[in-house]
Amino acid sequence: MTDRLIIRRPDDWHLHFRDGDVMRGVVPYTSRQFARAIVMPNLTPPVTTAALAADYRDRILAAVPDGIDFSPLMTCYLTDTTDADDLARGAAEGVFTAAKLYPANATTNSAHGVSDVEKIYPVLARMEAEGIVLCVHGEVTDGDIDVFDREAEFIERHMRAIVSNFPKLKVVFEHITTADAAEFVAECGEAVAATITPQHLHINRNAMLVGGIQPHNYCLPVAKRETHRLALRKAATSGSSKFFLGTDSAPHLRSAKETSCGCAGIFNAPFALESYLTVFDEEDALDRFEAFASLNGPAFYGLPVNEEMITLERVEVAVPATLPLAGEEIVPWHGGQKLGWRIAD
Numbered sequence: 001m002t003d004r005l006i007i008r009r010p011d012d013w014h015l016h017f018r019d020g021d022v023m024r025g026v027v028p029y030t031s032r033q034f035a036r037a038i039v040m041p042n043l044t045p046p047v048t049t050a051a052l053a054a055d056y057r058d059r060i061l062a063a064v065p066d067g068i069d070f071s072p073l074m075t076c077y078l079t080d081t082t083d084a085d086d087l088a089r090g091a092a093e094g095v096f097t098a099a100k101l102y103p104a105n106a107t108t109n110s111a112h113g114v115s116d117v118e119k120i121y122p123v124l125a126r127m128e129a130e131g132i133v134l135c136v137h138g139e140v141t142d143g144d145i146d147v148f149d150r151e152a153e154f155i156e157r158h159m160r161a162i163v164s165n166f167p168k169l170k171v172v173f174e175h176i177t178t179a180d181a182a183e184f185v186a187e188c189g190e191a192v193a194a195t196i197t198p199q200h201l202h203i204n205r206n207a208m209l210v211g212g213i214q215p216h217n218y219c220l221p222v223a224k225r226e227t228h229r230l231a232l233r234k235a236a237t238s239g240s241s242k243f244f245l246g247t248d249s250a251p252h253l254r255s256a257k258e259t260s261c262g263c264a265g266i267f268n269a270p271f272a273l274e275s276y277l278t279v280f281d282e283e284d285a286l287d288r289f290e291a292f293a294s295l296n297g298p299a300f301y302g303l304p305v306n307e308e309m310i311t312l313e314r315v316e317v318a319v320p321a322t323l324p325l326a327g328e329e330i331v332p333w334h335g336g337q338k339l340g341w342r343i344a345d
């Protein structure tokens with residue numbers, strides 16, 4: 001049995017840091033685990049320009065603990081009125097690593113998102129020409145589409161069209177939750193990849209709804225049926241370079257989760273690697289973990305892999321039921337449970 005794993009330091013290809021006190025509280029959890037992270041731009045107001053992204057990056061860097069090497073990779077929040085010149089300039093200057101498509105009102109702080117994907121086709125054409133990665137929240141928002149069908153419907157209505165109209169555009173189908181999305185990505189060409197969160201590898205929709213409503217298992221896209229969870233585990237551990245790590249860690253204070261209208265988002269940053277590793281261990285795929293966590297993402301983004309190595313060891317860790325954050329409390333993913341792996345010091 002493998003009890004120790006030495007791998008290149010991983011990166012997180014989809015993450016929410018927020019801003020202010022919450023950001024300062026959560027950055028150290030991520031920088032302990034990851035060398036780089038694709039930082040989501042859904043702040044209030046959203047990060048829509050290179051100038052806003054450069055300032056946000058400075059605020060994040062100021063929150064990284066001394067002696068820790070961590071690089072935030074910034075994203076541009078696409079809107080109906082995105083300035084393609086500003087985006088291209090920001091990418092050329094190294095401020096933007098990617099741009100993010102939120103269909104308007106699909107998730108937390110997405111009210112300024114894109115009202116109709118075709119409206120941003122000129123921006124997508126420019127991104128394709130400049131080699132800027134498109135990160136997609138792939139859910140339709142129409143009231144008549146069942147929440148459990150919104151990802152599969154997005155593939156039919158938008159993803160196929162984006163991929164065929166812009167064949168060279170690099171597209172990350174983010175936080176995929178269905179067998180449909182895993183299959184779609186696997187069948188696309190090299191320009192299309194996907195991130196997978198730890199929660200969608202661990203839970204199906206029962207975890208949200210059985211034994212009372214479980215707000216800490218609620219995120220968007222929502223967890224689906226067991227068949228989908230199994231398909232995601234298969235994709236993540238398949239060895240395909242199209243699938244890589246993106247936690248979608250989305251901190252919301254306990255008071256905002258445990259309320260009559262709770263926020264979507266799971267805060268998994270503190271024990272993300274331990275959580276993923278438990279899955280790879282259960283699937284007998286520890287030998288494929290480094291590719292998923294540390295190699296496939298940089299290869300897709302055209303970035304170098306990290307030189308530093310980390311050691312993971314089979315030692316039980318207890319995840320605290322709550323953590324202090326910004327003068328309040330937050331419930332981490334797996335709070336109150338035990339996981340079988342830890343990062344060695």
Ligand code: NCD
Nearest residue numbers: 016107108219220250264265
């Ligand atoms: C994210 C958030 O809270 O910002 N929430 C979530 O449930 N994943 C937004 C997102 O990625 O959809």
Ligand code: ZN
Nearest residue numbers: 016040248250
């Ligand atoms: Zn997210």
